[in-house]
Structure formats: C-alpha cells, structure tokens
Amino acid sequence: MKENRLHVRVLLACALAVSFVCFAARPVPKAVTGDYDWRDGKSLALEGRGFPQSTLYSRLPEKWKGVVPDAVWNLSHTSIDVNVRFVTDSDEVVVRWEVPKGYRPHPQITLNGTQGVDVYMRSAGGTWEHRLAGSPDVATGLGELRVPWAPGAECLVYLPMRVSPLAFSIGVKKGCRFDPARPHRLAKPVVHYGTSIVHGGRADRPGLTFTSIMARELDVELVNLGFPGAGRMEPPMADVLAEIDAALYIVDCEWNMTAKMVEERYEPFVRKLKELRPETPILLCGGCTEKTAPRSQEVISRKIFSKLKEEDPAKWANLHYLSGVDQLPKSSDCTTDHCHPNVYGFMYMGPVYARAVRNILGL
Numbered sequence: 001m002k003e004n005r006l007h008v009r010v011l012l013a014c015a016l017a018v019s020f021v022c023f024a025a026r027p028v029p030k031a032v033t034g035d036y037d038w039r040d041g042k043s044l045a046l047e048g049r050g051f052p053q054s055t056l057y058s059r060l061p062e063k064w065k066g067v068v069p070d071a072v073w074n075l076s077h078t079s080i081d082v083n084v085r086f087v088t089d090s091d092e093v094v095v096r097w098e099v100p101k102g103y104r105p106h107p108q109i110t111l112n113g114t115q116g117v118d119v120y121m122r123s124a125g126g127t128w129e130h131r132l133a134g135s136p137d138v139a140t141g142l143g144e145l146r147v148p149w150a151p152g153a154e155c156l157v158y159l160p161m162r163v164s165p166l167a168f169s170i171g172v173k174k175g176c177r178f179d180p181a182r183p184h185r186l187a188k189p190v191v192h193y194g195t196s197i198v199h200g201g202r203a204d205r206p207g208l209t210f211t212s213i214m215a216r217e218l219d220v221e222l223v224n225l226g227f228p229g230a231g232r233m234e235p236p237m238a239d240v241l242a243e244i245d246a247a248l249y250i251v252d253c254e255w256n257m258t259a260k261m262v263e264e265r266y267e268p269f270v271r272k273l274k275e276l277r278p279e280t281p282i283l284l285c286g287g288c289t290e291k292t293a294p295r296s297q298e299v300i301s302r303k304i305f306s307k308l309k310e311e312d313p314a315k316w317a318n319l320h321y322l323s324g325v326d327q328l329p330k331s332s333d334c335t336t337d338h339c340h341p342n343v344y345g346f347m348y349m350g351p352v353y354a355r356a357v358r359n360i361l362g363l
Helices: 002-025 070-075 111-115 210-218 235-243 259-276 296-311 343-361
Strands: 036-040 083-087 092-098 117-122 128-134 142-148 154-158 167-173 190-194 222-226 248-252 282-285 319-322
Touching (some): 092 117, 190 210, 190 235, 210 222, 210 343, 235 259, 248 259, 259 282, 259 296, 282 343, 319 343
Parallel strands (some): 190 248, 248 282, 282 319
Antiparallel strands (some): 036 167, 083 154, 092 142, 092 167
C-alpha cells in the first residue's frame, strides 16, 4: 500500500512538472491578422512623453544628451506612465508589444511591473476600472494581451515601466471604430520630477504607480520624469522641466539627495524654474515616509520654502509644499525597505497627491 501511494505521488509530481514545462515553454499566442485592424504605436497619440521629438517610447529627446547627467539620460529610455487612450466599439482589444530579450526583472518587482502592459476601461459612471495586465515571454521578448471589451467604452493602455518597447501595437476587431478619447480636464500636463519612487517604486503593474493613480483620479495627463537614483535637482533639469508647458510642476527629489545637496541645490533650482516659468505653479515635496517626523532633508527644504514665501508673498503665491509625513500611512507594511512604497503605499499616496494637485489647480 505504501509503495502504491509513493508511486501515485511520483506520477502526480511528474505530471505537474511536465505541465509546468509545457506551460512555460508555450509560445506567445498569435492573433489571426485578418480578423483585426492593427494600429502601430508610431501612429498613436501617445500621452505622457512630454517631448514630441523624443524617441518614440522614451521620455527625453536627443538634444538633452550630454546636457543632463548621464544617469538621467540613460534612465530616460523607459516608458513609465506613457499611455494611449481611445474609444472602440470592438468586443475585444488586443495589445502586442516587444521588449529586449532576456531582460531580468528587478528582484522586488513583478514581471508585469517591469515589462508588462496594463489596461483600464472607463465605466459609464466615469471612473477607471482595471481590466487586465500582461507580461511578455522573457525568452523571446514578445507579449500579447487579449482583453474582452465593452463596445463603446474608453480604453487606457499603459506601456511598460522599466523598459522602452521595441514595438507596440493595438488591434480591434476588423471594421470596428478606433476613435480618440475625449480631451482631459486640463489642456496642459502635470509634470512630476523625482526619484525611483516617482518612477514606479515597487508597483506590481504600470497602473498602480501613485502617479498613474493620481492622474486617473484627476483626469489629467501626467509626464513622469522620475529617474531612479538620479533625481538630484541639477541646474539643467530645471531647463528640461521648463521646456514643457505644464499646468503644474511637482518637484519630488529628496530621497536622492543628501542634506548637503538640499542645502546647495534646492533654492537655486526652484528660483531658476520660477524664472523660466513664472506663471506656472510649483509643488515641492518632502520625501515620503511612514514615520511621524520628517526626514532631515525635509527640515532643510521647508526652511527654504518658508524663506521664499516670506521674501515676496506675491511672487511666490504659486509655490506650495507637501510634507513627506503626510504621504504614507503610519505602517511599516507600506514600503518594501522603509523607502520604496509598495502597492499598499501607492494606493495611499495617489489620493494624497490628487488632493494636493486639486487644491492647487482648483479642479
């Protein structure tokens, strides 16, 4: 009897192993081309890029190479918060994309969160509802995501966070509409400059970054200028931000800066940005923390903020501050390392930032 039981267990284990191998090795499914009308990414009205002249799915144009720090330039070649919105009467939406082969995801982030796409549908009530996310085959770099659709609904597709696609296209049933989505509430984008936290932190998928949550809640276009480890307020970065005609600039760099950097760079950066775009509001942000006391960098930056406000209240009327203490719940479970928020942290941060932006812009 024991031998029979052992035999059954071995057979079950083998069956599971074979099924896993078959599943892991199966090729990415291919849609029947004749059944769909395809739109290549080159023809789509992509949002979140900031610079129309930049390489298709990346964030900075060639003119900034050699001007901004090398780390910023290299990290700009990702499609974080780049997306496309459209309306279709198809009953299925298909997303195809290609990323570099053999890419190794960050050990604390899912494959969906590094190389995957994410699809949302706007409900009849106007809110965005998550539909489906997908990741590519690591060996081939190819991905295809089929999403059952409610005909006539608005669709929002986020591109990958940590890579820039080599190719990207969207298919709808042949003969179906593919119309532009209605305009955002604001004609100008919100530009968010910062660190790896702004760049997506440890989000499980592209639609769960706090920046994307904020943008959906406010119905605004968001240009993400988060650069992991490299958001340090160098003078040329003020020029980069100011080149975008924005509704609001959010400056959120303290996690990448030492106290000495804040002392040396913060005020000159803010003054330069204000000089270049005197009418555009600026929101300065302390580094997010689950602690009840602000970080040392925030103590310094708050003094600089207060100095500017007192110096000329009229000139600096559109300068605002969001404390890092207010951005996260007071729980160690909201980050992976007491620095980078996880999904729990981002679900809290998104509405916090949305409220701050709403109050500044009167939305």
